Amino acid sequence: MQIKRLKIINFRNYVKNVVDFDSNINIFLGHNAQGKTNLLEAIYYLSGGKSNRTFKDQELIRWDQTFFNISADLNTINGNYNLMIMNSYEGRKKIKINGLEQKKIPEDFKTVIFSPDDLTLIKGSPSGRRDFLDREISQISSVYSKNLSDYYKILRQRNKVLKLDMNWNKKEENLSLWDEQLIHKGSLLLKKRLEMVHQISILSRLIYRRLTNNRENIKLDYSSSLDLQDISNIEEIKFFFSQQLKKLRNEELRSRFTLIGPHRDDLNIFIDQKSAKNYASQGQQRTCILALKLSILEIVKGNCGEYPVLLLDDVFSELDDSRKSFLVQEIKKGIQTFITGTMNEQRLKNVNIPVKLFRINQGDIKV
């Protein structure tokens, strides 16, 4: 898939810009705070209608303005079309395809982004790793995305009941209703997450080995708050979930919080059998994230028939030459890529393939 032309109006620090992109590698150079990350955010926004940096669309509107508008000529497996998304200060979001209003964002344009924030994925809290899994699975399954939001709604209701001071029988009656829904939606999420982790684990192992000249191995493990004992069958997951909720009833009533479920799980990453969270060096973390992101590219391709667009924010210049050239080999498979950096042009010569070069200066993009 590809974005051929982008027009942004009142988006972050941009007033109005129209840019034509290369079908392969696009590089954006500029000093700090000029709009490089904002541009990638606009492209990311087209894939799913959400920012990668904020939940509040209002923040995307240029200060003192009342709306933003992103319009792009896309090429996907479904052909060429123009996608326009705008949102106003009051939250009146509009989506149009070839000028015709739509209820939903199309699902055939996808992106994978790698930014310096991703490095916290390894050393940061479990919630970041859960978000990573949730985001990438949602990207290939709208059913998962719906189940995820249902699950969190159910969880909030269940926690509310756990916090209420009410008669024991009534509380039990109430809880058992929520239990059933929590188990149903939670098990669906767990099954998908287990499948995804299995897929990423296999792919990233191969990629990581190649990135380290076969010197190091990584392995991913889904670490569940439920004792799943290697099961992945949905009926069995439901059974274990319900058994363990029953066992924890008193503890949950005391702590007034749902103690097990996908919202308490984690993803363990091991490098040569050692926990990456505890031991990985900066370089290993970077390589690890790169391997994870490249695996996601393959998984998305497997699911929708084409590679997503790759967004590399400020990370390319941090890679050493051998990782850089590995990445370029990957990109050459026909992955449209957007790279930002403050690096000078000299360093780019090492890349050794044709690129389209842009300069960004105070919200103005020039070839």
Ligand SMILES: Nc1ncnc2c1ncn2[C@@H]1O[C@H](COP(=O)(O)OP(=O)(O)O)[C@@H](O)[C@H]1O
């Ligand atoms: N809603 C907004 N309206 C106007 N300017 C904004 C808005 N949001 C962020 N900015 C400005 O955008 C600039 C940062 O752009 P960014 O793309 O993150 O920079 P960089 O080129 O370093 O990646 C900052 O100067 C910030 O003040």
Ligand SMILES: [Mg+2]
């Ligand atoms: Mg930036």
